[in-house]
Amino acid sequence: MAGHGAPTAQPIDCHDLRVAVVAASWHTEVMDGLIAGAERAFRDHQVEAPVVVRVPGTFELPVVAAALADQGYDAVVALGVVIRGGTPHFDYVCNAATDGLTRVALDHQVAIGFGVLTCDDEQQAIDRAGLEGSKEDKGYEATSAALLTAQTLRKVKRRTP
Template sequence: MPKIKPDSESSLKGKKVAVVAAKWNSFVTDEMLEGAVSALKAKGIEEDDIISMRCPGSFELPLASKYCIDHLKADAVVAIGAVIRGGTPHFDYVCDAVTRGITDLNMKSGVPVAFGVLTTDTVEQATERAGMEKGNKGAEAALSAIEMLLLKEAMKHEGS
C-alpha cells in the first residue's frame, strides 16, 4: 500500500492563510495571533499571503472563517479565541457552538480550519497558554493548519 508523505514547505508557495482572532479576551488572543503569524512566516508563508483579521468573539469564529474561505479564497484558516469559564452556563454554550461550527466547516468546505480556541477555567490558564510558558496555542494551531494543508496537497498529487 502506498504511503502518502506530505511535501516539504516548498509546496506552500503562494498559499493564502487567514488568521481570524476573536476580539473578546484580546489580552489573550493578541498573543496567540502574533504567535500564529510568526509560525506561518517561519514555515515559509509569505507576509503578503497571510491575512489577519478580528471578529467579535469565539462564537463568531466559524462564520468569520467561512467568510475567509468563500470571499478571500483562503487555502487554510487559523481560528483563534479564548473562552474563560465564568459563573454561568454561557461558557458551555459558546464552547459547544464554536467547536461544532469549526468542525462542520472543516467537513463541508474541505479547507483546513485549525482550532486555536482556548477553553479554560481561569484567566491564568488562558494567559499561560497564550505565551511561551506552556506554548503559544495560536502558533500550534497555525502549524496544524500548515500540516493539514500539506497533507491535502500531497493527496492531490497522489490521486493524479
C-alpha cells in the same frame, strides 16, 4: 495542561498557500499572544501575506471562517478564548465554536487551525497564549497544524483514484 506528547514537526515551506486568520477580540492580552504566535508560525513556514480578520468574540469565528473558506483560502486559523464563568454560557460558546469550525473544515475541505482556548480561569489562558513566561504557544501550534494539514490536503486532492 497537556503540553507533553505533542508531535514534533519542522516548519515546511508554505509560501504558496493562501492563509487567513480569524481572531476574536475578547481578552486582549491573550489574543495578542495568540496572534503573535500565529505570526511567528507564518514566518517559520514562509507564508507570504496572511490575512488577519477580527471578530467580536469566539462565537463569531465559524461564520467568518466559512466566508474565508468560500474565498479559496487554503487554510484558516481560528483564534479565540473562552473563560469559564458562573453560567452555562461557557459551554454554549465552546460547543458552537468547536462544532461550527469542524463543519467549516468538513463542508469546505479546508484546513482549519483550532486555536480556541477553553479555560477555567484567565491564568490558564495566559499560560497557553505564547506570551513571555507562557508554558505553551497555542497560536503557533494551531497555525502550524493548519499549514501542515493544508499541504497534506493538496497532496491528497492531487491523487487520482
